[in-house]
Amino acid sequence: MIATRQLIVYVTPLLLLQLAVIVGPALLNIGFAFTQWRGFDRPVFNGIENFERLFADSVFWLALGHNIQWTLFFLTVPIFMALVGAFLVSRLRRGQMIFRILYFIPYIVAPTVNAEIWRYILNPLHGIGAQLERHLGWGWANVGFFTDRDLVLWSIANVDNWHWWGFLFVLYLTAMQSVSRDLYDAAKVDGATAWEQFRHVTVPGIRPTLFYTLMITLSGSFLIFDYVWILTEGGPARGSEVLGSYMYKQAIYGFEMGYSAAIALGMTAIAAAFSLVFVAARRWGAEV
Numbered sequence: 001m002i003a004t005r006q007l008i009v010y011v012t013p014l015l016l017l018q019l020a021v022i023v024g025p026a027l028l029n030i031g032f033a034f035t036q037w038r039g040f041d042r043p044v045f046n047g048i049e050n051f052e053r054l055f056a057d058s059v060f061w062l063a064l065g066h067n068i069q070w071t072l073f074f075l076t077v078p079i080f081m082a083l084v085g086a087f088l089v090s091r092l093r094r095g096q097m098i099f100r101i102l103y104f105i106p107y108i109v110a111p112t113v114n115a116e117i118w119r120y121i122l123n124p125l126h127g128i129g130a131q132l133e134r135h136l137g138w139g140w141a142n143v144g145f146f147t148d149r150d151l152v153l154w155s156i157a158n159v160d161n162w163h164w165w166g167f168l169f170v171l172y173l174t175a176m177q178s179v180s181r182d183l184y185d186a187a188k189v190d191g192a193t194a195w196e197q198f199r200h201v202t203v204p205g206i207r208p209t210l211f212y213t214l215m216i217t218l219s220g221s222f223l224i225f226d227y228v229w230i231l232t233e234g235g236p237a238r239g240s241e242v243l244g245s246y247m248y249k250q251a252i253y254g255f256e257m258g259y260s261a262a263i264a265l266g267m268t269a270i271a272a273a274f275s276l277v278f279v280a281a282r283r284w285g286a287e288v
Helices: 004-032 049-055 058-074 077-090 096-108 111-121 128-136 152-176 181-189 194-205 207-222 226-231 243-253 257-283
Strands: none
Touching: 004 257, 049 257, 058 077, 058 152, 058 207, 058 243, 077 096, 077 152, 077 194, 077 207, 096 152, 111 152, 111 226, 152 194, 152 207, 152 226, 181 194, 194 207, 207 257, 226 243, 243 257
Protein backbone atom coordinates (compact mmCIF):
# COMPACT_ATOMS: atom_id res chain seq x y z
CA MET A 1 0.00 0.00 0.00
CA ILE A 2 1.10 3.54 -0.68
CA ALA A 3 2.22 5.34 2.46
CA THR A 4 0.42 8.48 3.60
CA ARG A 5 3.51 10.59 2.91
CA GLN A 6 3.63 9.36 -0.67
CA LEU A 7 -0.06 10.13 -1.16
CA ILE A 8 0.53 13.67 0.04
CA VAL A 9 3.41 14.06 -2.42
CA TYR A 10 1.25 12.82 -5.31
CA VAL A 11 -1.85 14.82 -4.43
CA THR A 12 -0.27 18.15 -3.47
CA PRO A 13 0.64 19.30 -7.03
CA LEU A 14 -2.92 18.58 -8.20
CA LEU A 15 -4.35 20.38 -5.19
CA LEU A 16 -2.16 23.42 -5.82
CA LEU A 17 -3.18 23.46 -9.47
CA GLN A 18 -6.84 23.27 -8.45
CA LEU A 19 -6.38 26.18 -6.07
CA ALA A 20 -4.56 28.28 -8.68
CA VAL A 21 -6.88 27.60 -11.62
CA ILE A 22 -10.33 27.25 -10.02
CA VAL A 23 -10.56 28.17 -6.34
CA GLY A 24 -8.37 31.27 -6.52
CA PRO A 25 -10.13 32.92 -9.48
CA ALA A 26 -13.53 31.99 -8.01
CA LEU A 27 -12.72 33.74 -4.74
CA LEU A 28 -11.35 36.76 -6.60
CA ASN A 29 -14.55 36.93 -8.67
CA ILE A 30 -16.62 37.01 -5.48
CA GLY A 31 -14.53 39.88 -4.19
CA PHE A 32 -14.65 41.84 -7.46
CA ALA A 33 -18.45 41.49 -7.58
CA PHE A 34 -18.60 43.96 -4.68
CA THR A 35 -16.32 46.53 -6.27
CA GLN A 36 -16.29 49.14 -8.98
CA TRP A 37 -13.43 48.08 -11.21
CA ARG A 38 -12.70 48.86 -14.85
CA GLY A 39 -9.92 46.29 -15.20
CA PHE A 40 -7.01 48.71 -15.36
CA ASP A 41 -7.50 50.76 -12.19
CA ARG A 42 -7.71 49.96 -8.49
CA PRO A 43 -10.90 48.13 -7.43
CA VAL A 44 -13.05 50.26 -5.14
CA PHE A 45 -15.46 48.55 -2.75
CA ASN A 46 -19.05 49.64 -3.46
CA GLY A 47 -21.08 47.19 -1.38
CA ILE A 48 -24.10 45.76 -3.15
CA GLU A 49 -24.39 48.48 -5.79
CA ASN A 50 -23.60 46.02 -8.59
CA PHE A 51 -26.41 43.73 -7.49
CA GLU A 52 -28.86 46.62 -7.15
CA ARG A 53 -27.94 47.59 -10.69
CA LEU A 54 -28.36 43.97 -11.73
CA PHE A 55 -31.96 43.79 -10.54
CA ALA A 56 -32.78 47.05 -12.34
CA ASP A 57 -31.05 46.03 -15.58
CA SER A 58 -33.63 45.16 -18.26
CA VAL A 59 -30.99 43.52 -20.48
CA PHE A 60 -30.02 41.19 -17.63
CA TRP A 61 -33.62 40.02 -17.28
CA LEU A 62 -33.92 39.65 -21.05
CA ALA A 63 -30.80 37.47 -21.08
CA LEU A 64 -32.06 35.48 -18.11
CA GLY A 65 -35.33 34.87 -19.95
CA HIS A 66 -33.38 33.56 -22.94
CA ASN A 67 -31.42 31.25 -20.64
CA ILE A 68 -34.70 29.90 -19.25
CA GLN A 69 -36.04 29.29 -22.78
CA TRP A 70 -32.76 27.61 -23.68
CA THR A 71 -33.03 25.40 -20.59
CA LEU A 72 -36.60 24.35 -21.38
CA PHE A 73 -35.52 23.42 -24.90
CA PHE A 74 -32.62 21.28 -23.71
CA LEU A 75 -34.68 19.60 -21.01
CA THR A 76 -37.10 18.35 -23.67
CA VAL A 77 -35.85 18.06 -27.25
CA PRO A 78 -32.36 16.50 -26.92
CA ILE A 79 -33.34 14.28 -23.99
CA PHE A 80 -36.39 12.99 -25.86
CA MET A 81 -34.34 12.41 -29.03
CA ALA A 82 -31.60 10.63 -27.10
CA LEU A 83 -33.99 8.44 -25.12
CA VAL A 84 -35.98 7.34 -28.15
CA GLY A 85 -32.86 6.87 -30.28
CA ALA A 86 -31.06 4.86 -27.60
CA PHE A 87 -34.12 2.67 -27.00
CA LEU A 88 -34.47 1.87 -30.70
CA VAL A 89 -30.77 1.16 -31.15
CA SER A 90 -30.67 -0.97 -27.99
CA ARG A 91 -33.12 -3.35 -29.66
CA LEU A 92 -30.71 -3.98 -32.54
CA ARG A 93 -28.68 -7.15 -32.36
CA ARG A 94 -25.96 -5.86 -34.68
CA GLY A 95 -24.55 -2.52 -35.72
CA GLN A 96 -24.93 -0.65 -32.42
CA MET A 97 -21.31 0.52 -32.53
CA ILE A 98 -21.90 2.24 -35.88
CA PHE A 99 -24.66 4.37 -34.39
CA ARG A 100 -22.55 5.12 -31.32
CA ILE A 101 -19.73 6.45 -33.47
CA LEU A 102 -21.92 8.41 -35.90
CA TYR A 103 -23.95 10.13 -33.18
CA PHE A 104 -20.96 10.81 -30.93
CA ILE A 105 -18.71 12.38 -33.58
CA PRO A 106 -20.38 15.85 -33.42
CA TYR A 107 -19.79 15.95 -29.66
CA ILE A 108 -16.02 15.58 -29.96
CA VAL A 109 -15.76 18.20 -32.72
CA ALA A 110 -14.82 21.66 -31.44
CA PRO A 111 -17.77 24.07 -31.00
CA THR A 112 -16.12 26.53 -33.38
CA VAL A 113 -16.04 23.90 -36.13
CA ASN A 114 -19.62 22.77 -35.46
CA ALA A 115 -20.86 26.36 -35.48
CA GLU A 116 -19.07 27.21 -38.73
CA ILE A 117 -20.47 24.11 -40.42
CA TRP A 118 -24.01 25.15 -39.57
CA ARG A 119 -23.34 28.81 -40.36
CA TYR A 120 -22.48 27.70 -43.89
CA ILE A 121 -25.40 25.25 -44.17
CA LEU A 122 -27.94 27.86 -43.04
CA ASN A 123 -26.39 30.85 -44.80
CA PRO A 124 -29.20 32.73 -46.64
CA LEU A 125 -26.88 33.56 -49.58
CA HIS A 126 -25.33 30.19 -50.42
CA GLY A 127 -26.65 27.70 -47.86
CA ILE A 128 -29.11 24.88 -48.39
CA GLY A 129 -32.10 27.24 -48.28
CA ALA A 130 -30.58 29.47 -50.94
CA GLN A 131 -29.90 26.45 -53.14
CA LEU A 132 -33.48 25.21 -52.80
CA GLU A 133 -34.77 28.67 -53.72
CA ARG A 134 -32.39 29.02 -56.65
CA HIS A 135 -32.92 25.59 -58.20
CA LEU A 136 -36.45 24.63 -57.13
CA GLY A 137 -38.05 28.01 -56.55
CA TRP A 138 -38.74 27.23 -52.89
CA GLY A 139 -38.45 30.73 -51.52
CA TRP A 140 -40.06 29.68 -48.26
CA ALA A 141 -37.09 27.40 -47.55
CA ASN A 142 -34.59 30.27 -47.51
CA VAL A 143 -34.88 31.68 -44.01
CA GLY A 144 -32.44 33.95 -42.17
CA PHE A 145 -32.08 31.68 -39.18
CA PHE A 146 -29.34 33.76 -37.57
CA THR A 147 -30.65 37.17 -38.67
CA ASP A 148 -34.32 36.85 -37.66
CA ARG A 149 -34.74 38.05 -34.08
CA ASP A 150 -37.64 35.65 -33.50
CA LEU A 151 -35.77 32.59 -34.81
CA VAL A 152 -32.18 33.18 -33.84
CA LEU A 153 -32.24 31.76 -30.29
CA TRP A 154 -33.97 28.54 -31.38
CA SER A 155 -31.66 28.24 -34.40
CA ILE A 156 -28.57 28.38 -32.21
CA ALA A 157 -30.17 25.95 -29.77
CA ASN A 158 -30.69 23.45 -32.59
CA VAL A 159 -27.07 23.83 -33.67
CA ASP A 160 -25.98 23.13 -30.10
CA ASN A 161 -28.45 20.24 -29.89
CA TRP A 162 -26.82 18.64 -32.93
CA HIS A 163 -23.78 17.83 -30.81
CA TRP A 164 -25.43 17.48 -27.39
CA TRP A 165 -28.07 14.86 -28.10
CA GLY A 166 -25.44 12.42 -29.44
CA PHE A 167 -23.60 12.62 -26.12
CA LEU A 168 -26.83 11.88 -24.23
CA PHE A 169 -27.58 9.07 -26.68
CA VAL A 170 -24.34 7.28 -25.80
CA LEU A 171 -24.98 7.67 -22.06
CA TYR A 172 -28.54 6.35 -22.30
CA LEU A 173 -27.59 3.47 -24.58
CA THR A 174 -24.86 2.37 -22.18
CA ALA A 175 -27.28 2.56 -19.25
CA MET A 176 -29.96 0.63 -21.13
CA GLN A 177 -27.57 -2.22 -21.81
CA SER A 178 -27.20 -2.72 -18.07
CA VAL A 179 -30.97 -3.28 -17.64
CA SER A 180 -31.65 -7.00 -17.22
CA ARG A 181 -33.12 -8.68 -20.30
CA ASP A 182 -35.24 -10.79 -17.97
CA LEU A 183 -37.31 -7.72 -17.18
CA TYR A 184 -38.06 -7.20 -20.87
CA ASP A 185 -38.89 -10.87 -21.32
CA ALA A 186 -41.29 -10.73 -18.38
CA ALA A 187 -42.91 -7.60 -19.81
CA LYS A 188 -43.36 -9.31 -23.17
CA VAL A 189 -44.98 -12.32 -21.48
CA ASP A 190 -47.41 -9.92 -19.81
CA GLY A 191 -48.27 -8.49 -23.22
CA ALA A 192 -46.50 -5.14 -22.84
CA THR A 193 -46.07 -3.10 -26.00
CA ALA A 194 -42.76 -1.47 -26.97
CA TRP A 195 -43.94 1.83 -25.48
CA GLU A 196 -44.98 0.11 -22.23
CA GLN A 197 -41.61 -1.64 -22.03
CA PHE A 198 -39.89 1.70 -22.51
CA ARG A 199 -42.03 3.40 -19.88
CA HIS A 200 -42.12 0.71 -17.19
CA VAL A 201 -38.79 -1.09 -17.70
CA THR A 202 -36.31 1.12 -19.53
CA VAL A 203 -36.92 4.48 -17.84
CA PRO A 204 -36.91 3.09 -14.25
CA GLY A 205 -33.80 1.07 -15.10
CA ILE A 206 -31.80 4.11 -16.24
CA ARG A 207 -33.21 6.57 -13.67
CA PRO A 208 -29.81 7.46 -12.12
CA THR A 209 -28.33 8.25 -15.54
CA LEU A 210 -31.43 10.18 -16.56
CA PHE A 211 -31.37 12.28 -13.40
CA TYR A 212 -27.66 12.96 -13.83
CA THR A 213 -28.14 14.18 -17.39
CA LEU A 214 -31.00 16.40 -16.25
CA MET A 215 -28.69 18.02 -13.70
CA ILE A 216 -25.81 18.65 -16.10
CA THR A 217 -28.28 19.97 -18.69
CA LEU A 218 -29.76 22.40 -16.18
CA SER A 219 -26.36 23.64 -15.07
CA GLY A 220 -24.94 23.85 -18.57
CA SER A 221 -27.93 25.75 -19.93
CA PHE A 222 -27.28 28.66 -17.59
CA LEU A 223 -23.58 28.70 -18.46
CA ILE A 224 -24.04 28.61 -22.25
CA PHE A 225 -21.73 30.95 -24.12
CA ASP A 226 -19.69 29.37 -26.90
CA TYR A 227 -22.30 28.67 -29.60
CA VAL A 228 -24.13 31.94 -28.99
CA TRP A 229 -20.96 34.00 -29.19
CA ILE A 230 -19.53 32.22 -32.22
CA LEU A 231 -22.72 32.50 -34.29
CA THR A 232 -24.29 35.85 -33.32
CA GLU A 233 -22.53 37.44 -30.32
CA GLY A 234 -25.98 37.82 -28.78
CA GLY A 235 -27.61 39.52 -31.77
CA PRO A 236 -29.45 40.55 -33.75
CA ALA A 237 -30.96 43.26 -31.52
CA ARG A 238 -30.17 41.09 -28.46
CA GLY A 239 -32.40 38.35 -29.86
CA SER A 240 -29.95 35.69 -28.67
CA GLU A 241 -28.42 37.53 -25.72
CA VAL A 242 -27.76 35.14 -22.84
CA LEU A 243 -26.14 35.72 -19.47
CA GLY A 244 -22.76 34.48 -20.67
CA SER A 245 -22.59 36.79 -23.69
CA TYR A 246 -23.90 39.77 -21.71
CA MET A 247 -21.32 39.19 -18.98
CA TYR A 248 -18.54 39.00 -21.58
CA LYS A 249 -19.63 42.24 -23.25
CA GLN A 250 -19.76 44.09 -19.95
CA ALA A 251 -16.22 42.96 -19.10
CA ILE A 252 -14.44 43.23 -22.47
CA TYR A 253 -16.35 45.95 -24.30
CA GLY A 254 -17.74 47.99 -21.42
CA PHE A 255 -14.75 47.73 -19.04
CA GLU A 256 -17.24 46.96 -16.25
CA MET A 257 -15.25 44.22 -14.57
CA GLY A 258 -17.00 44.58 -11.23
CA TYR A 259 -20.46 44.46 -12.75
CA SER A 260 -19.43 41.54 -14.97
CA ALA A 261 -18.24 39.69 -11.87
CA ALA A 262 -21.65 40.24 -10.28
CA ILE A 263 -23.35 38.73 -13.34
CA ALA A 264 -20.94 35.78 -13.22
CA LEU A 265 -21.67 35.29 -9.54
CA GLY A 266 -25.39 35.20 -10.27
CA MET A 267 -24.86 32.62 -13.02
CA THR A 268 -22.73 30.51 -10.68
CA ALA A 269 -25.35 30.68 -7.94
CA ILE A 270 -28.05 29.43 -10.31
CA ALA A 271 -25.90 26.57 -11.61
CA ALA A 272 -24.83 25.66 -8.08
CA ALA A 273 -28.46 25.55 -6.94
CA PHE A 274 -29.19 22.83 -9.48
CA SER A 275 -26.15 20.86 -8.32
CA LEU A 276 -27.32 21.14 -4.72
CA VAL A 277 -30.64 19.63 -5.74
CA PHE A 278 -28.76 16.58 -7.02
CA VAL A 279 -26.68 16.33 -3.83
CA ALA A 280 -29.75 16.72 -1.63
CA ALA A 281 -31.65 14.08 -3.57
CA ARG A 282 -28.80 11.61 -3.05
CA ARG A 283 -28.62 12.43 0.65
CA TRP A 284 -32.35 11.87 1.04
CA GLY A 285 -31.93 8.41 -0.41
CA ALA A 286 -33.28 9.00 -3.89
CA GLU A 287 -32.09 6.54 -6.51
CA VAL A 288 -30.09 9.06 -8.55
